Amino acid sequence: MRICNFSSISSYHCSFTTSRKRFAITNPNRIGASCTTTTHHKWNVSKDLTSNLEGHNSSEKLWVDYKEKMGEIKQLLLQHSNLDEEMNGKESLILVDAIQRVGMEHHFDEEIEMILGRLYYSTNNFDFIHHDLYYVSLHFRLLRNQGYYVPPDALSVFKADDGKFKEKLRQDIGGLMELHEAAQLGLRDEVIIDEVEEFSRLNLNKWLEKMNDDDLHKMVVKNSLRQPQHKNIARLTARNYIEGVCVKGCKKGWEKTLFEVAKMDFLIGDLLHQDELLQISKWCDNVGICEKLERARRQPVKWYTWAMASLINNPSLRLQRIELTKAIAFIYLIDDIFDLYGTIDDLTLYTQAINRWEYDAIITLPEYMRNSYKNLLDTINGIAQKVEQKYATNPIDSLKATWGSLSQAMLVEARWFRSRELPTAKEYLENGKVSSGIHIVMVHLFYLLGLGRKQHPINLNDTCTLTSTVATILRLYDDLGSAKDEHQDGSDGSYIKYCMNEEADLSEKEARRRVEDMLSNQWKVINEECLLRLNHSSVSCFRRGSLNLARMVPLMYTYDENQGLPLLKEHINNTKLFN
Structure with a gap:
C-alpha cells in the first residue's frame, strides 16, 4: 500500500486581516452591508512586485552552489540506501526526516523511497532500534507517511504489563x-494510537509548565504540539524546525549543507510564486473580475495562496496553480454576490443561469450579475479547453455540475438565513460542505492534473470521500474559529449553535469539544483515504494537494481579536508578495 509524501514549499511576508468567513467566506445576513474595503489592499499584489522580479538577477554562483549542494544531499541519500540497517538505520531515519521537515523531499523522492522501502522490507519488529521511544516513533511515522502500513501494535512496546505506558517515558521529552x-x-x-496521542500531549504540556518562558527548548516543545508535521505544510514551518535544531545544536555534518541548500531552494520557489501571482493580477485586470461589483473582494493574493499551497510540492505545475486560482477567485466572487448584493429572486435567477451554463442566460439576469456570469463561463470553459489540449479529454460537464451544486447550496443558505428558518445541525453541515467551495477546488484540481482520462485507474468518484472530508474540516474549523474569534451570534450559521439549539443541556464548551473530536476523526479519514484507498502512484500530486488544502484551513481560519490571521502571518513571512 502506497501513499504520498507529505510536504510543501514557499513562505511569504504579510500582514493579514479578513472580514468574513468560510472558504468562500460568507455572511448571508449582511444584505446591503458594505464590504470592509480597508483590509482589501493587504490581499492585493505589491506594487513593487514587477520591479522586484525584473530587478532580480540570480547570480551564476548561486546556481552553481545550489546544484553542488543538491548533489551532495543526493549522494548522501544514495549512500544511506546501501548501508546496513542494523548499523545505520537510525541515521537514515534522521536524514529523511530532516529533508522532509525543510520541505525538500520532492527533489529526492526516489532516494527516499529506496531508503524507507529497504527499512520496511528488511527489518523485523523494529528490532534495529531496540524499543527506543524516539526512533520507534520516527520509524512508525516515516513508514506510514511513505505509504507502508505499520500496525498500531508497533507502539505497544511502550506499555508495561499493567497496560499503562512505562513511567520512564515521561522523562524522554524528545x-x-x-x-x-x-x-x-x-x-x-486504532485505540492505542488514541492513547498515544493523549499520553504524549498531556506529558508534553506538563513539561511546558515546568519550563521558564525564556527557555529556548520551550519554543521547540510548543511548536511540536501546535504544529505537528503531518498537519502542516513543511515549507511554512521549516524555519521553526531549523531554529529548533539550532537550539539543540547541529550535530550532523550534513545539516549545515541541507539548511544552506534549503534557503536557496526557498529563494528559487519564492521567485517562481511571485511571477505566478503577477500573472494572476494581470488576469484580474484584463477580465475586470469585480466590474459592477464594487463591494466584492478583489484579493488575488488570498486566492493564489490556496492554489499555491495545495501544489507547492511541484514547481513544474505552473499552469495548474494559475488556472486553479482563477476558479477559486470565482468562489469568492459568487459568495459576495450571494452575500452582499442579491435578493432571493435575483439569486434564484443566478443559480438557474449557472445550472443552464448558456451565454443566452445572461439576458435573464439583473445588470450587476451579467459580467460575473459571462466571466465565469469564459474562465471555466477556458480551463476545460486547456485540459483537453493537454490531456485529450474535456471535463466541462463535470466542471459545470460542480458550479451548479455550489450556487444551489449557497441559495439554500440564503433562504435559510433570510427567512430565519433554522436547519438542523446535520442539514447545515451537509449543505455547508458544498457551499464551502472545496469540491470546486478538488474537482478542478483532479482534471488539471490529468486524472480524468478514460484509461486512468482512478476516476472522480474515487475521490468523493476525500473531498467530503476536506470540506468537513473546513466547515467545522471555520465554525469553531468564528464562534469564538469573530463573536458572531450564529444568525449566519454555526454548527455549534445548531447543536446547542437541538440539545438544550449542551453547553458551548461541550459543543466545541464535540466539533474538535469530529475534526480529529476527519483527519483519520483522510489518512485512511491516502493510505488505503487512493494509493496509486499516479494520484500522488492529487493526494498531496488535498492534504495541503486541509492543512491550510487552520491558517486561513484562526482569527485573533482583530479578525486577523496570526498563524498565516507567522508562517508566510519570507517573500515580497505583500507590503
Whole structure:
C-alpha cells in the first residue's frame, strides 16, 4: 500500500486581516452591508512586485552552489540506501526526516523511497532500534507517511504489563515529541494510537509548565504540539524546525549543507510564486473580475495562496496553480454576490443561469450579475479547453455540475438565513460542505492534473470521500474559529449553535469539544483515504494537494481579536508578495 509524501514549499511576508468567513467566506445576513474595503489592499499584489522580479538577477554562483549542494544531499541519500540497517538505520531515519521537515523531499523522492522501502522490507519488529521511544516513533511515522502500513501494535512496546505506558517515558521529552508526531497518522478504531496521542500531549504540556518562558527548548516543545508535521505544510514551518535544531545544536555534518541548500531552494520557489501571482493580477485586470461589483473582494493574493499551497510540492505545475486560482477567485466572487448584493429572486435567477451554463442566460439576469456570469463561463470553459489540449479529454460537464451544486447550496443558505428558518445541525453541515467551495477546488484540481482520462485507474468518484472530508474540516474549523474569534451570534450559521439549539443541556464548551473530536476523526479519514484507498502512484500530486488544502484551513481560519490571521502571518513571512 502506497501513499504520498507529505510536504510543501514557499513562505511569504504579510500582514493579514479578513472580514468574513468560510472558504468562500460568507455572511448571508449582511444584505446591503458594505464590504470592509480597508483590509482589501493587504490581499492585493505589491506594487513593487514587477520591479522586484525584473530587478532580480540570480547570480551564476548561486546556481552553481545550489546544484553542488543538491548533489551532495543526493549522494548522501544514495549512500544511506546501501548501508546496513542494523548499523545505520537510525541515521537514515534522521536524514529523511530532516529533508522532509525543510520541505525538500520532492527533489529526492526516489532516494527516499529506496531508503524507507529497504527499512520496511528488511527489518523485523523494529528490532534495529531496540524499543527506543524516539526512533520507534520516527520509524512508525516515516513508514506510514511513505505509504507502508505499520500496525498500531508497533507502539505497544511502550506499555508495561499493567497496560499503562512505562513511567520512564515521561522523562524522554524528545521521544514524547516524536510520539506525538506519530500519533497524527492514526486511522479510525486504532485505540492505542488514541492513547498515544493523549499520553504524549498531556506529558508534553506538563513539561511546558515546568519550563521558564525564556527557555529556548520551550519554543521547540510548543511548536511540536501546535504544529505537528503531518498537519502542516513543511515549507511554512521549516524555519521553526531549523531554529529548533539550532537550539539543540547541529550535530550532523550534513545539516549545515541541507539548511544552506534549503534557503536557496526557498529563494528559487519564492521567485517562481511571485511571477505566478503577477500573472494572476494581470488576469484580474484584463477580465475586470469585480466590474459592477464594487463591494466584492478583489484579493488575488488570498486566492493564489490556496492554489499555491495545495501544489507547492511541484514547481513544474505552473499552469495548474494559475488556472486553479482563477476558479477559486470565482468562489469568492459568487459568495459576495450571494452575500452582499442579491435578493432571493435575483439569486434564484443566478443559480438557474449557472445550472443552464448558456451565454443566452445572461439576458435573464439583473445588470450587476451579467459580467460575473459571462466571466465565469469564459474562465471555466477556458480551463476545460486547456485540459483537453493537454490531456485529450474535456471535463466541462463535470466542471459545470460542480458550479451548479455550489450556487444551489449557497441559495439554500440564503433562504435559510433570510427567512430565519433554522436547519438542523446535520442539514447545515451537509449543505455547508458544498457551499464551502472545496469540491470546486478538488474537482478542478483532479482534471488539471490529468486524472480524468478514460484509461486512468482512478476516476472522480474515487475521490468523493476525500473531498467530503476536506470540506468537513473546513466547515467545522471555520465554525469553531468564528464562534469564538469573530463573536458572531450564529444568525449566519454555526454548527455549534445548531447543536446547542437541538440539545438544550449542551453547553458551548461541550459543543466545541464535540466539533474538535469530529475534526480529529476527519483527519483519520483522510489518512485512511491516502493510505488505503487512493494509493496509486499516479494520484500522488492529487493526494498531496488535498492534504495541503486541509492543512491550510487552520491558517486561513484562526482569527485573533482583530479578525486577523496570526498563524498565516507567522508562517508566510519570507517573500515580497505583500507590503
